[in-house]
Amino acid sequence: MINELLLQFAQWMEAQEYSQMLVAGYYSYSWLEATHVLTLMVSIGSLFIIDLRMLGLIMPDVSASTIAARLHKPMIIGFAIMFATGALLVYAKPVETIQSLWFRIKMFLLLLAFINALIFNARLKAADGSWDMDPVAPKAIRIGAMISLTLWCGVVTLGRYIPYDWVDCTNTNNTTILWAAGCVEQLNAL
Amino acid sequence: MLGSLFSQYARTLLVAAALLFIVLVEALGMREAVYPSLLPFFTWMRESSWLGVIGTTYGSIYATVEAVHLLSMAVLGGTVLATDLRLLGVIFKDVPSETLVTGTYKCFKIALLMAILTGIFCAAGVGDKVYYMQVFWVKMLALLAASCFMLFIKQPLLTSRPHIEINPWSIRLLAITSILIWFTVAAAGRWIGFS
Numbered sequence: 001m002i003n004e005l006l007l008q009f010a011q012w013m014e015a016q017e018y019s020q021m022l023v024a025g026y027y028s029y030s031w032l033e034a035t036h037v038l039t040l041m042v043s044i045g046s047l048f049i050i051d052l053r054m055l056g057l058i059m060p061d062v063s064a065s066t067i068a069a070r071l072h073k074p075m076i077i078g079f080a081i082m083f084a085t086g087a088l089l090v091y092a093k094p095v096e097t098i099q100s101l102w103f104r105i106k107m108f109l110l111l112l113a114f115i116n117a118l119i120f121n122a123r124l125k126a127a128d129g130s131w132d133m134d135p136v137a138p139k140a141i142r143i144g145a146m147i148s149l150t151l152w153c154g155v156v157t158l159g160r161y162i163p164y165d166w167v168d169c170t171n172t173n174n175t176t177i178l179w180a181a182g183c184v185e186q187l188n189a190l
Numbered sequence: 191m192l193g194s195l196f197s198q199y200a201r202t203l204l205v206a207a208a209l210l211f212i213v214l215v216e217a218l219g220m221r222e223a224v225y226p227s228l229l230p231f232f233t234w235m236r237e238s239s240w241l242g243v244i245g246t247t248y249g250s251i252y253a254t255v256e257a258v259h260l261l262s263m264a265v266l267g268g269t270v271l272a273t274d275l276r277l278l279g280v281i282f283k284d285v286p287s288e289t290l291v292t293g294t295y296k297c298f299k300i301a302l303l304m305a306i307l308t309g310i311f312c313a314a315g316v317g318d319k320v321y322y323m324q325v326f327w328v329k330m331l332a333l334l335a336a337s338c339f340m341l342f343i344k345q346p347l348l349t350s351r352p353h354i355e356i357n358p359w360s361i362r363l364l365a366i367t368s369i370l371i372w373f374t375v376a377a378a379g380r381w382i383g384f385s
Contacts, residue, residue: 034380045268059293070282157257
């Protein structure tokens with residue numbers, strides 16, 4: 001049911017004039033993709049510095065809260081651009097993207113990363129700050145940083161997998177993969 | 191006298207000599223002479239080297255290494271931006287710039303090494319394709335220039351004395367040059383995918 005609804009929504013988006021313009025433009029899609037990838041340096045670059053500081057692997061002589069606070073703004077700007085360009089990339093090729101298994105797992109990991117970020121921030125705020133100048137953060141914060149690093153490595157890797165067609169709807173007969181990727185027509189044909 | 195002058199400006203002279211070498215290579219037509227002789231190497235990289243064979247046979251390994259390359263560039267860019275924006279006085283105003291310059295350097299070097307190693311693997315997989323791409327050579331030259339700039343000019347200058355003793359405009363110029371040159375590397379790398 002959910003797969004049918006998603007497919008209908010994707011087909012509706014694909015029929016939009018602006019969606020077709022984004023793909024048809026000689027440079028528009030490339031520029032969008034380039035901006036999406038290059039903003040990694042600002043968003044994930046900043047995030048990794050914060051996480052690595054919590055693990056005591058970078059700038060242990062600078063207070064952890066200072067690093068987190070000072071990099072928060074560039075990180076949010078980077079993520080905002082990444083999400084905006086990412087949404088436009090999906091809008092440009094909606095059916096192909098929504099029926100990509102990698103895209104679906106990537107979205108799931110993004111959701112987990114978002115939940116982890118909320119918990120991580122809550123723990124940072126709840127901490128009394130006595131460890132702020134310690135080279136390594138307390139265990140709970142370190143675990144949050146490790147999970148964050150792992151999830152974002154997964155997000156980037158899966159983003160890189162999306163253009164490859166190994167498990168595209170037309171390249172597999174495995175019903176589990178077809179269901180997970182939302183290949184409605186192929187599932188109905190089986 | 192000459193010896194002490196040389197030791198005092200050794201790095202500057204080295205960079206000037208490197209620039210002169212590049213100009214001579216171009217002016218004497220050496221680049222055109224060398225370029226065709228590199229094709230067999232690139233073909234060998236793709237068809238015969240184990241890097242090329244793995245890259246062309248196993249698409250999933252190639253894509254995963256590409257992702258590690260991207261992540262390395264993200265960390266490299268993050269450390270460069272954090273340091274350079276501090277040098278420009280945009281962020282981390284309450285942290286001494288010396289702390290950031292030394293504190294991020296190890297991470298930068300590891301990220302650069304990872305980016306180069308994974309980049310070699312990626313290039314090997316499409317060796318005879320990238321050889322003909324102008325943007326690939328732009329990236330290689332930009333990478334060489336950026337690495338030399340970082341290792342031989344920016345870092346030695348910024349760690350040689352307290353930043354208060356360095357002309358503020360020199361520091362700003364270093365930071366802007368650094369951002370522009372690394373952006374060129376990353377943008378050229380991205381453009382390889384579209385060519």
